Amino acid sequence: MDLTFEEERLLRDTSAAGPLLLAPPTPLWPLDCYEWRALAESSLHAPKLEDSAPEGSKVGSLDPRLLFHGRLRTVSTPAITKAQRLVAEQIMANQQRRHGKAGIILDGPRGTGKSTLLQAIGVHWERRLSSLYGPDENRIPVIVLSVPPPTRGSMRNWAGAFARFLGQERESGDPTESVIRAMRNARTLLVLIDGIERLRTAADAELAFQYLDVISEETGATFVYCGRGAQFIVDPLTRDNDTKLDDTEQLRGDHMVLRTSRMGFSPEESIVFARVIELFDAELVLYQHQKHDLREVAEYLHTRSRGYMRSLSQLICQAAQIAIRSGEERITLEVLEKVSLGRVVNL
Ligand SMILES: Nc1ncnc2c1ncn2[C@@H]1O[C@H](COP(=O)(O)OP(=O)(O)O)[C@@H](O)[C@H]1O
Ligand SMILES: [Mg+2]
Numbered sequence: 001m002d003l004t005f006e007e008e009r010l011l012r013d014t015s016a017a018g019p020l021l022l023a024p025p026t027p028l029w030p031l032d033c034y035e036w037r038a039l040a041e042s043s044l045h046a047p048k049l050e051d052s053a054p055e056g057s058k059v060g061s062l063d064p065r066l067l068f069h070g071r072l073r074t075v076s077t078p079a080i081t082k083a084q085r086l087v088a089e090q091i092m093a094n095q096q097r098r099h100g101k102a103g104i105i106l107d108g109p110r111g112t113g114k115s116t117l118l119q120a121i122g123v124h125w126e127r128r129l130s131s132l133y134g135p136d137e138n139r140i141p142v143i144v145l146s147v148p149p150p151t152r153g154s155m156r157n158w159a160g161a162f163a164r165f166l167g168q169e170r171e172s173g174d175p176t177e178s179v180i181r182a183m184r185n186a187r188t189l190l191v192l193i194d195g196i197e198r199l200r201t202a203a204d205a206e207l208a209f210q211y212l213d214v215i216s217e218e219t220g221a222t223f224v225y226c227g228r229g230a231q232f233i234v235d236p237l238t239r240d241n242d243t244k245l246d247d248t249e250q251l252r253g254d255h256m257v258l259r260t261s262r263m264g265f266s267p268e269e270s271i272v273f274a275r276v277i278e279l280f281d282a283e284l285v286l287y288q289h290q291k292h293d294l295r296e297v298a299e300y301l302h303t304r305s306r307g308y309m310r311s312l313s314q315l316i317c318q319a320a321q322i323a324i325r326s327g328e329e330r331i332t333l334e335v336l337e338k339v340s341l342g343r344v345v346n347l
Helices: 005-012 033-041 064-068 078-094 114-133 158-165 176-185 202-218 230-237 267-281 298-305 309-326 333-337
Strands: 104-107 142-146 190-194 222-226 256-259
Touching: 033 114, 033 142, 064 309, 078 104, 078 114, 078 222, 078 256, 078 267, 104 114, 104 230, 114 142, 114 190, 114 222, 142 158, 158 176, 158 202, 176 202, 190 202, 202 230, 222 230, 230 256, 267 298, 267 309, 298 309, 298 333, 309 333
Parallel strands: 104 222, 104 256, 142 190, 190 222
Antiparallel strands: none
């Protein structure tokens, strides 16, 4: 195998901080509890300027600083902070109950940071339990799943998804029994399910909840359901549909619904946006960066991202990478103008 210059240098220099780049860097997709634990523990470390290639030198495509600005770390937006508190309250309320636990629904439009929030909640609880009770291989406080794809007919293999996350060998027959046993023994506190919008039909959702209800009733875990339109998918399955209501009553379940949204342009929302910008500002590792540089272009960022977390993150990340590559090392209006995100480019 031929090593690149950078890989050879890293292999030679055993004191080099950072990973041995023997394969192209990719994001981590946690498929089981071991990978998830590793992800929760490795809060992407920010590179330091003093450890980076000196200013003015040519930056390769594996430069740690360039890679770091490709996604930046999750910043604790006001939405995340508030959600953390509410989820903690619900977990505390559920913790001592064997039956009658209430779940949480995380709803909101595309690109508003739902999945990121869900992961932040998971990481928080994984770390919190590990620091409270010490690390323990046998504890699995958080289970993180996506709605599994349909297999035979329109059945989804939920049992298989749980079993795989728990690191159980594939057995013949239904692993539900052993999933429940494992979750009880591992003291699972939270089950986070993303991609609820994939349950498109009412029948599909009902089948899913037939299974999830069993797991929820038989274990101590609090469930969080996340996805676009999750409220209207999940709610009908968690409420009493039998009792006849008064004319004035609204049919509504009792799960807490957390709703993310874009940061709009009202005065209050603009204040939130400004706070988020400051959080991103503190994450940048650029040679010419001055504190509050992003504040100077906050209005531009707000208009161009229209307040969506995904656009905002992309704009800042791409501008930072352009600034590193070009040697400008600072995010300015001119650099942001070079980002083509969301634009039609005539060729
Ligand atoms: N709090 C945050 N801090 C940093 N980046 C964020 C944050 N929230 C969202 N993002 C960025 O926005 C992108 C889209 O967010 P995501 O959570 O996938 O939205 P949704 O699930 O609502 O479609 C993420 O990949 C991430 O890069
Ligand atoms: Mg998502």
